[in-house]
Amino acid sequence: MTVTELHVDKRNFASTRVQTRARTALAPGQVRLRVDLFALTANNITYAALGDEAHYWKYFPPGNASVQWGVLPVWGFASVIESRHPQLPDGERVYGFMPMSSEVVLEPARVNALAFFDGMGHRTGLHPVYNHYARCERDPLHAPDTEDVQAVLRPLFITSWLVSDLVEERRSGGACQVLISSASSKTAYGTALQLRAAGDGAVVGLTSRGNVAFCERLGCYDRVVAYDEVNNMDRDTPCIYVDYSGNGPLRMALHSHLRALRHSLAIGYTHVGRLGPPGHLSGPPVQVFSAPDRIRQRTAEWGGAEFSRRLTAAYAGLADFCVRPRSGGEPLLVIERHAGPAAVTQAYLQVLDGGSDPRVGRVAGLVVA
Numbered sequence: 001m002t003v004t005e006l007h008v009d010k011r012n013f014a015s016t017r018v019q020t021r022a023r024t025a026l027a028p029g030q031v032r033l034r035v036d037l038f039a040l041t042a043n044n045i046t047y048a049a050l051g052d053e054a055h056y057w058k059y060f061p062p063g064n065a066s067v068q069w070g071v072l073p074v075w076g077f078a079s080v081i082e083s084r085h086p087q088l089p090d091g092e093r094v095y096g097f098m099p100m101s102s103e104v105v106l107e108p109a110r111v112n113a114l115a116f117f118d119g120m121g122h123r124t125g126l127h128p129v130y131n132h133y134a135r136c137e138r139d140p141l142h143a144p145d146t147e148d149v150q151a152v153l154r155p156l157f158i159t160s161w162l163v164s165d166l167v168e169e170r171r172s173g174g175a176c177q178v179l180i181s182s183a184s185s186k187t188a189y190g191t192a193l194q195l196r197a198a199g200d201g202a203v204v205g206l207t208s209r210g211n212v213a214f215c216e217r218l219g220c221y222d223r224v225v226a227y228d229e230v231n232n233m234d235r236d237t238p239c240i241y242v243d244y245s246g247n248g249p250l251r252m253a254l255h256s257h258l259r260a261l262r263h264s265l266a267i268g269y270t271h272v273g274r275l276g277p278p279g280h281l282s283g284p285p286v287q288v289f290s291a292p293d294r295i296r297q298r299t300a301e302w303g304g305a306e307f308s309r310r311l312t313a314a315y316a317g318l319a320d321f322c323v324r325p326r327s328g329g330e331p332l333l334v335i336e337r338h339a340g341p342a343a344v345t346q347a348y349l350q351v352l353d354g355g356s357d358p359r360v361g362r363v364a365g366l367v368v369a
């Protein structure tokens with residue numbers, strides 16, 4: 001049997017190749033999983049952009065070790081198809097960090113009824129949040145009939161929720177408007193939805209001109225401003241900037257223009273061609289957000305069970321916002337499926353290119369049924 005992997009050139013993300021290789025035999029304690037479905041969104045492109053500094057290329061080294069090529073991590077569902085681990089039988093369904101591959105070998109450690117961690121040697125020292133796998137049967141966020149939607153939304157909306165929690169904490173000193181860039185991205189509008197529910201101040205979406213109408217229709221922004229209009233915004237309203245774009249010139253423009261900017265949070269990097277501050281920034285320092293660190297902090301403060309309870313409740317509300325039929329009968333989120341190496345490559349390149357319909361959530365799999 002062979003394994004099919006999609007490789008991405010670490011220095012030129014538009015260059016890809018499909019590789020097949022022979023399976024390796026399982027060692028005692030290991031399991032082989034078939035990667036059935038995973039989502040592709042701008043978040044995965046960020047993993048490529050931060051691949052070296054945040055170690056994303058290290059999670060799934062390609063079959064034949066390569067300096068040039070890497071396997072991009074994605075979030076999705078897989079099933080155990082061969083097991084040498086006593087607690088994880090054939091057929092066990094798992095959710096977590098996956099390679100863009102038809103299969104993956106994991107070495108489950110610290111196994112309990114809900115989850116386990118991958119103990120493969122090359123993942124020692126990598127972030128535990130990404131080494132964690134949920135066992136679907138007992139996972140409170142899992143529903144077997146909505147795996148497509150979960151693959152797309154779950155990794156994003158956890159961050160939406162964590163960021164809105166952080167913003168609430170930052171603005172506890174007084175009402176503050178929140179400006180959110182890449183407002184058409186799922187993580188951004190998930191954040192806006194949470195903040196609107198908290199109701200402590202206006203939420204303004206910043207987006208490209210072509211996505212203004214989409215963001216206005218979402219209904220979770222009090223106002224939507226195109227990127228080329230940000231210099232017309234009121235300068236003296238106290239505000240927090242929540243940046244999902246990573247766009248350096250945009251950040252520079254906002255920091256210069258907004259005299260009452262209180263906090264500037266960097267979370268995402270959707271505008272891969274315009275990353276980084278172009279020079280000295282006025283205003284508050286930029287705080288780089290780390291979801292794994294915030295999860296660790298809140299888990300320590302609230303306890304694991306309470307963290308999970310709050311997250312599950314928030315996720316249910318956010319997912320409902322995306323899947324319930326809207327006035328035209330269509331839900332906000334339109335799932336597009338891509339099966340097999342050629343289709344997955346094309347879907348990946350569409351996400352990399354960025355300029356597509358923000359309603360679409362791409363779900364992919366290298367295994368052709």
Ligand SMILES: NC(=O)c1ccc[n+]([C@@H]2O[C@H](COP(=O)([O-])OP(=O)(O)OC[C@H]3O[C@@H](n4cnc5c(N)ncnc54)[C@H](OP(=O)(O)O)[C@@H]3O)[C@@H](O)[C@H]2O)c1
Nearest residue numbers: 041042043046159182183184185186187268269270291354
């Ligand atoms: N730190 C974390 O833990 C964490 C977790 C989840 C997500 N995020 C970040 O949040 C951001 C959004 O992720 P998502 O998966 O929710 O995105 P998504 O739904 O796939 O976002 C699509 C939107 O992103 C912008 N975009 C995407 N590619 C672009 C390109 N090549 N050029 C210009 N604009 C582009 C466009 O928005 P506009 O036109 O509105 O700019 C587009 O409508 C990502 O940067 C991701 O890394 C961070």
